[in-house]
Amino acid sequence: NDGIPDDCEPDDDNDGIPNDCDNCPTTANPNQEDADNDGVGDACDNCPQTANPGQEDADNDGIGDVCEADCDNDGIPDDQEPDCDNDGIPDDCEPDDDNDGIPNDCDNCPTTANPNQEDADNDGVGDACDNCPQTANPGQEDADNDGIGDVCEADCDNDGIPDDQEPDCDNDGIPDDCEADDDNDGIPNDCDNCPTTANPNQEDSDNDGIGDVCDNCPTTANPGQEDADNDGVGDVCEADCDNDGIPDDQEPDCDNDGIPDDCELDDDNDGIPNDCDNCPTTANPNQEDADNDGVGDACDNCPQTANPGQEDADNDGIGDACEADDDNDGIPNDCDNCPTTANPNQEDSGNDGIGDTCDNCPQTANPGQEDADNDGIGDACEADCDNDGIPDDQEPDCDNDGIPDDCELDDDNDGIPNDCDNCPTTANLNQEDADNDGIGDACDNCPQTVNPGQEDADNDGIGDVCEADCDNDGIPDDQEPDCDNDGIPDDCEPDDDNDGIPNDCDNCPTTANPGQEDADNDGIGDACEDDECNVRASISCANTTICPGEETTIHAFGGNTFSWSNGATTGTIKVSPTETTTYTVTVSRSDDPDCTDTASITVKVYEAEVDA
Template sequence: MALLLLVALPSAASAQTVDLTPSDGTPSNDTLYWSVRGYQFTVTQEVSIEAAEWFVDVPNGGSVAARLYDASGNQLAAGTVSAGDGTEKWHISQLSYTLQANTTYTVAFYCDSVSTTYFDYQHNPTQPFSAGNGLFTNIYNRSANSSTADTYPDYQGNTWAPMIRLVLGDDTDGDGIFDTSDNCPTVANASQLDTDGDGAGDACDDDDDGDTVADTADNCPLTANTNQTDTDGDGAGDVCDDDDDGDAVADTADNCPLAANANQTDTDGDGIGDACDDDDDGDTIADTADNCPMTANTNQTDTDGDDAGDVCDDDDDGDTVADTADNCPMTANTNQTDTDGDGAGDECDDDDDGDTIADTADNCPGVPNANQEDLDGDGAGDVCDDDDDGDTVADTADNCPMTANTDQTDTDGDGDGDACDGDDDEDGVVDTLDNCPTTPNAAQTDTDGDDAGDACDDDDDGDTVADTADNCPLVANIDQADNDGDGAGDACDADDDNDTFADTLDNCPGVPNDTQVDTDGDGQGDACDEDDDDDGVLDVDDNCATEPNDTQADADGDGTGDVCDDDDDGDTIADTADNCPLVANTDQTDTDNDGTGDACEDDTDGDGIGDDGDASGTAGDNACADAVVTDCDDNCPGIANPDQFDADGDGMGDACDDDDDGDTVADTVDNCPQTPNTDQADGDADDIGDACDDVDDSPAQLGTGSAADSGCGCSSTQGPSNAALALLVLLGLVGLRRRRR
């Protein structure tokens, strides 16, 4: 029996073993010892096992092997077999598997037959224990014998136990974390700290924060900051610097954490220091645009436009007179003029002359005139206006001083300007009634009725075309259309197209057509009819413009419709001579000579079997089987074969098949053209192959040789029996029938 042996976790870089045997005692019953062959356990972290070992005496010829199961008894791995030699020792069964953290497994050994069946392991739940410094927990012995498991004694005080241990994977760096779970397997890091969560522990990761900047160059090696911003240039990146601007004020208390401002000045008290506040005075106007950046003035009023707002400008109107001494502080008036001496400068006084009429309403704001007389209504009162009628001619020289007439026109030269003369042209019609008041026209003719007499109207017909350019000056025609270019507009031309047919009789009055041809007789001549043949297709699109063809059929696609094309299929054969006028067939092949070319006939050879007999739309896709003549395609479409015989069933009828029986021997040399016989055997050399020779009269058949030669045991002198002759006749009839096919 084995003594209890506990193996501690070894140092780094060596294989580790963990005993699954309780350390505080073992069973003393030999029978029980042999029945306990496994342990159930739970692992606390992922770990790889390489083998299981059982300390036991296995006789010569015996063997043991380990198996690994999940908590449900499903086999996960099978170990190698270890043969016995009659000595008690550790038997190693190689068993490679990665155990998952917080998962329960059973490892067991099988003897001799090394069965793969998971037998009824029982366990004692009262004494779970741990091993491997807590790597394995809730360990229970497992027994193959229910009765002995039921009586399994407590561990305490016992001295013997079955010894099973696991050989674990490596812990190269000796940090207590197995390589399979270790994020730095070659660098000890028991904490497994992995700042950037990239699976590589900080201890072996040259970029701990995963920001693509190596730790050796990273100004914040444990905080991701790819841009490496370092506002104050102190070598500590902003993301890990508690005083980014280096002004000795911590970022958490700094009103400008990224702009140095030790004094923390905050003009508008908004919590953002002036050093980083783009609106220091808090008036919603950015400092860069604010004309008083340190004094709130949302309206940005700047009276003198000097870019200094009024709220911070001591000369608001920019007239070099300080606001405190200026009689118009908001209106520039360097001379400080004050016409009525009321202390308010004229520039800002709403009644400069003191006549009680506000300057804005006063037609002479600098001269008192309470009555505001203004003869010409030009806004300048008469008392200050030297041109009362406002015609730019001084009253002293004006021939109509009270009526505006800048040009001083006096048509009839009577000294009174036309503006104030009752009959300017002296034609006896007063100006108020005269349709040409400055051009004598006693008749008052007005062709277009626009109240401007023809005598003075440069567009008599009112069509917006001046008479001097109008090709119909007395008939309105804005477009000046002159179809025949004869200088007389169509509006006043009796023959617009100059084809000698008066417009009233012309079937195309706007298009010259002295023949007056009208193909479709619709009253509109062909020269101006967009559909000459009245077939509903415009001439520009009609492939037969003068022959009705509303379908526009054009079999050969040559742009000339079939109704006017003498070669519809474009095969150079005139339709009158073409045996397929709508299907191109230059060679005019007509296999069956029925007058219809093969190109447009479904039964090329005229044998009554259609080339596309099954009407599938594709000829030859369903060739007739041997002797089948309906619902199938002609198996020899170029050679008449109404019987559709196809001896070898290759889809090619015998009529056009040069190897009817498909035996690779051409019919012309085949001694059995209807019966496959690749070897062409012909025992009687009668040129009829044995395969189709109903009477094979070879020497053996006829009995011409000796009995020994024939091998049939009959007399050499004996002739064929009556039965043999009958059989030969029958075979001949069968052969004859096959040949006829």
């Protein structure tokens, strides 16, 4: 179903079946027989009566391993051979690069022979290839490339000064002398405000994080280093950034960021800067957007139906919102319990919302389709999901989801599944959490004081709640202004326009207005509000195609007064139409009711076919 007729597509074996649809593309088989339903036609299947889609054949005798009781012809039946990874293929039939008798998939040193698999520090790297075999270091870091892991060296750069007495600007445990320093100024790249230009004193006159020696406007803060005319002088230091003779403050500025539109990126050269362009890479100077979804018609894969995410499950260039049925089984995607596998009758024996044709355990409810050993059989259908000989219902299950802990992800290999681990990427078997904030002591930047958000304004690895002066300005935090009373001083919170008012409290967060003037008391500062009508109505809706009896939610934006075609007067409405219906909203502001704008959206109701 790619829109190209079969007669126009390649058919290498000339059997009338194009390669893309042929279960034996290089062996003629016009009837497409596939006795074992493994996707490989009988004409080219090395084991046609037993499903083996991977066509494994360890001894290359043309007979698939699943059809042989002894895949390596050593006289020992396969089911009596060792199988370290429990994949049904004996170890002798799997790759073993170092010829030590341990297959690569199970070998802790796959390229260095170590048949006994010694691993003294239990870091997953065998002693035979571990650069520090007595101390756990799974990443095998070695800053000076001397073959000895950094955790085994007290002096990583061999300069005679112990590592714990060396400067470490980013507090990562690696001395500065052992980290990259591209400009050789003694400041590691991670801490250098000009990493490619030497500046050992780190001068930064405007405190924008860019050192003076590489700042294109060193006395005015411009962390983004914008330079529209590429003359080496930052836009904030130029009164006419594009040298067109028109002062910057008289040029259009669609996003009110203080940089004229002519000085901002415009990838499609349509005169609309990327930040304001609803099709930034496709020219559309008039910015048409028929469905008001924020994506211009010129680049919208479904221009008449709102779909801001541009979802396109089958990658055919037509948005899912414009396609009702990806698998062409007559059931629209939103109502289909197997949206990519045809199942017109919608059988669901397990009543778990997953149709039988795509359910890995169709007789038992398992809506999450968990399959820990990736054998295509859902864990809910297996009595021992990890094949360790212990029944699942006798295994620990910390989150009581019916899946044993051994079958769930554990990124730090501490025996605690990620879902239950208070430090999922840092090993902490005992799960210590002294302050009971849900963050384990092993990864908590302030382990004795509750701080679940782990705020660290100065990025020094110490949580703000453990510091009496989060911005290191010499003024204790409890004596600093805190406009939103969240316990974090204003100086330690984001302030995009650098006017001294944090974003959370600023009535113009991207336009400097330290006085916070607001003449009409509408919550929008005068500095970012003009006298003209600035109401721009827009609508969003996650589901614009629904099944009969379903409900969907529509949101309107652009003002604070709303009037819907169905009589509703709130910004958000829930609707459940019985037939396809268009909803229109008129948006205005309470302080200027004559300034209005309208927007519309259509909710399509799928009409199920009725059998004659």
